[in-house]
Amino acid sequence: MNELRKRLKEVNRIFGTPTYVYKGGRIREKARTLRDAIPYFPTKVLYAMKANSNPEILKILKEEGVGVDAVSPGEVALGLRHDFFVLFTGNNVTDDEMDFVAEKGVMINIDSLSALERFGSRHCGKDVSIRINPDVGAGHHSHCITGGPESKFGIWHSQLDEALEIAKRNCLRIKGIHQHIGSQILETDKFLLAMDVLLKEAHRFPDLEFVNFGGGLGVPYNPEDRKLPVKRLGRMMSDKFLKFSHNYGKPVTMMIEPGRYLIADSGWLLVTVNTVKRNPDGRVFAGVDSGFNHLLRPAMYGSYHPIENVSNPKGKKEEVDIVGNICESGDRFAQERKISRVREGDVLAIGMAGAYGFSMSSHYNLRAKPAEVLMEKNYFSLIRKRESIYDVI
Ligand code: LLP
Secondary structure: OHHHHHHHHHHHHHHOOOEEEEEHHHHHHHHHHHHHHOOOOOEEEEEEHHHOOOHHHHHHHHHOOOEEEEOOHHHHHHHHHOOOOEEEOOOOOOHHHHHHHHHOOOEEEEOOHHHHHHHHHHOOOOEEEEEEEOOOOOOOOHHHEOOOOOOOOOEEHHHHHHHHHHHHHOOOEEEEEEOOOEOOEOOOHHHHHHHHHHHHHHOOOOOOOEEEOOOOEOOOOOOOOOOOOHHHHHHHHHHHHHHHHHHHOOOOEEEEOOOHHHHHHHEEEEEEEEEEEEOOOOOEEEEEOOOOOOOOHHHHHOOOOOEEEOOOOOOOEEEEEEEOOOOOOOOEEEEEEEEEOOOOOOEEEEOOOOOOOHHHOOOHHHOOOOEEEEEOOOOEEEEEOOOOHHHHO
């Protein structure tokens, strides 16, 4: 931790704050851990780039052999620019978007019967994948549960006769089936249950080249969170899939598409305390030069992120509300958090910020986006320039 603290302080000295900092070595390590955890061959890992689409991060993951899960034409274009294998899993996709990905030669993973019909009428004879809602969902917040009756995603698992019929009528070959049940899942049971549903249906599709079980692999944000047993999950998934592909009669690729697992714990948002307010009732507010426009997760989901005062790590602990500069009361990174005494000018490192941090940032209140820095063993590099307000206005 001492070494890391030193390096984060160095980033602050060179680049200032607010700045996202990523540790390249950790991203590589996570990609390798995941690969080693899954004995089934062939397995393809698609990185869900919505978690963090900085091109330098993509380059690291490309070197680790992953493809990408893209959810918009923008993500498709960026994935192709960096020579990735891309699967496009859109939701409520327009005709123009369908045509765009088809022209680029990217396979579309279709999310509804109506979109399947529409795609078939425009691109008869193409290969497609379909997303299935297996009626199993999980995740850290209701906003992040993407399977089950309340979810807008996927073709309901009992409507697959219709899907097969639409595909046949339009000469579409269903080469893949897919599900993604939710995000930040820390137990294996829901993954395995959903997997059973999908594999039961898989036999009805004669042209399968892959079955994609989505992302959702969780990571501990809070020291009290449990850790997803990735090795055990990988082994159990492989066992199930091996049995399936034996019965299916030809080799099928197993796919997964994690975002957070690969990148969350390699990132920090560095911010500087500019205002300490000590109220008569004892409440302390540490106001920083950032806000939910840079890291939305605490405000949007009530998510916990570890926070360390890197300028005063040995200071006496006190309870503090760490708040941003956005004009809303929900603009809070942490409430009544025990942290080493904060002083104006101190730099705080908000941890576990590699995934869904910068990628969910906005210009709300006409504030500029932060810089991004990649930290490698022997050097730092600026991988996105800090915006100025003139970029925004
Ligand atoms: N595949 C699909 C189709 C997805 O929609 C997602 C995430 C993933 C894969 C990757 O999920 P992951 O492995 O990262 O859990 N903003 C929220 C997370 C939203 C996830 C949306 N879809 C958060 O900050 O917690």
